[in-house]
Amino acid sequence: xxxxxxxxxxxxxxxxxxxxxxxxxxxxxxxxxxxxxxxxxxxxxxxxxxxxxxxxxxxxxxxxxxxxxxxxxxxxxxxxxxxxxxxxxxxxxxxxxxxxxxxxxxxxxxxxxxxxxxxxxxxxxxxxxxxxx
Amino acid sequence: xxxxxxxxxxxxxxxxxxxxxxxxxxxxxxxxxxxxxxxxxxxxxxxxxxxxxxxxxxxxxxxxxxxxxxxxxxxxxxxxxxxxxxxxxxxxxxxxxxxxxxxxxxxxxxxxxxxxxxxxxxxxxxxxxxxxxxxxxxxxxxxxxxxxxxxxxxxxxxxxxxxxxxxxxxxxxxxxxxxxxxxxxxxxxxxxxxxxxxxxxxxxxxxxxxxxxxxxxxxxxxxxxxxxxxxxxxxxxxxxxxxxxxxxxxxxxxxxxxxxxxxxxxxxxxxxxxxxxxxxxxxxxxxxxxxxxxxxxxxxxxxxxxxxxxxxxxxxxxxxxxxx
Numbered sequence: 001x002x003x004x005x006x007x008x009x010x011x012x013x014x015x016x017x018x019x020x021x022x023x024x025x026x027x028x029x030x031x032x033x034x035x036x037x038x039x040x041x042x043x044x045x046x047x048x049x050x051x052x053x054x055x056x057x058x059x060x061x062x063x064x065x066x067x068x069x070x071x072x073x074x075x076x077x078x079x080x081x082x083x084x085x086x087x088x089x090x091x092x093x094x095x096x097x098x099x100x101x102x103x104x105x106x107x108x109x110x111x112x113x114x115x116x117x118x119x120x121x122x123x124x125x126x127x128x129x130x131x132x133x
Numbered sequence: 134x135x136x137x138x139x140x141x142x143x144x145x146x147x148x149x150x151x152x153x154x155x156x157x158x159x160x161x162x163x164x165x166x167x168x169x170x171x172x173x174x175x176x177x178x179x180x181x182x183x184x185x186x187x188x189x190x191x192x193x194x195x196x197x198x199x200x201x202x203x204x205x206x207x208x209x210x211x212x213x214x215x216x217x218x219x220x221x222x223x224x225x226x227x228x229x230x231x232x233x234x235x236x237x238x239x240x241x242x243x244x245x246x247x248x249x250x251x252x253x254x255x256x257x258x259x260x261x262x263x264x265x266x267x268x269x270x271x272x273x274x275x276x277x278x279x280x281x282x283x284x285x286x287x288x289x290x291x292x293x294x295x296x297x298x299x300x301x302x303x304x305x306x307x308x309x310x311x312x313x314x315x316x317x318x319x320x321x322x323x324x325x326x327x328x329x330x331x332x333x334x335x336x337x338x339x340x341x342x343x344x345x346x347x348x349x350x351x352x353x354x355x356x357x358x359x360x361x362x363x364x365x366x367x368x369x370x371x372x373x374x375x376x377x378x379x380x381x382x383x384x385x386x387x388x389x390x391x392x393x394x395x396x397x398x399x400x401x402x403x404x405x406x407x408x409x410x411x412x413x414x415x416x417x418x419x420x421x422x423x424x425x426x427x428x429x430x431x432x433x434x435x436x437x438x439x440x441x442x443x444x445x446x447x448x449x450x451x452x453x454x455x456x457x
Binding site for chain 2: 003004005007026027029030031032033034035036037038039040043044046047048050051053054055056083084085132133
């Protein structure tokens, strides 16, 4: 039986041009053997969700350093649900205060990685939790 | 399964993208779906955009989408980027240039990784094009991986091929070489605001004046595209490119060359399908049984040669087929 390739998307929602972290992650996912769609900065949640569906990714990794994560992250999950694409897992990372975790989790974000998280731990999380469609 | 076919033919992005994924992952059921879909394909006009890495293929594709959407054409884009030979991973970054079209329902952009294919595309490209054709896209733009001189599989898939060049990549001898320089229906000199553009244009023109291709009624035009950061003049240059592509389309239809190209495409498709039906299952079963390793050992120690091994495998395979 042929092996399914894991496809992920790395995206930066909102008005945040700091994408060093997102690029490092994209590179790291590439080296982990994933196919990585990188959409660049300044994306609306609508653009991100549409791209995720067109690309049939298993996972969307959102990066946000601007503080707008409480609005932008749940909105991506919401649009994916509206478009009947709730099987696409959404995780997030960036400067995210711990007190925001519960709200994000209950909105459907499956994991949150903050500064200090090792690349290996993120790849490991994906390998454990993502079964390609 | 028929409901999937119906959904794709109705333009459903989710179903289409999923089928493209199954084709890429070589899921056996995907082949059955393509068989059913096939009757609904073949009506789109397919444009190939090819050239070296960083020549500006994705940026041109993005701008072409904008131009063609003004004419209300629906568009599918396949953008190919390289797979790592070491990890199997890939960065699919062409899409960055096209994200402004993400919410336009008339545009469907799908990235493909080469997954070991060496001809500038992916093994899945042909059938991914068919999926977009079945969706009813008027135009499908296939952007190849960044290529060198010889990765020209695009000619088996596209009706019109635009070869994107940039100044400063070598002297006029480069324009004389076989391969890439022969396949262009349209040449694009991109980033023409940079030094050397005029010289490249002169060299290309003199190469084209020697080309026998002019005898069949189409002389590949050279489209000059300037600074992409000057939106107004850039848009005019892109309109010019779209115009030349349209002229080539008309030429193909009027000269009967379109039928010729469809024939070439059909030939290539048979060869691909044969490889998928004959070679792949044989390799798969030999790999699973461990025999492939065993044969490799024998060849390595010179107890056998590759041809005898291949003949033995072939004979065995055909005997099995006869029994069936």
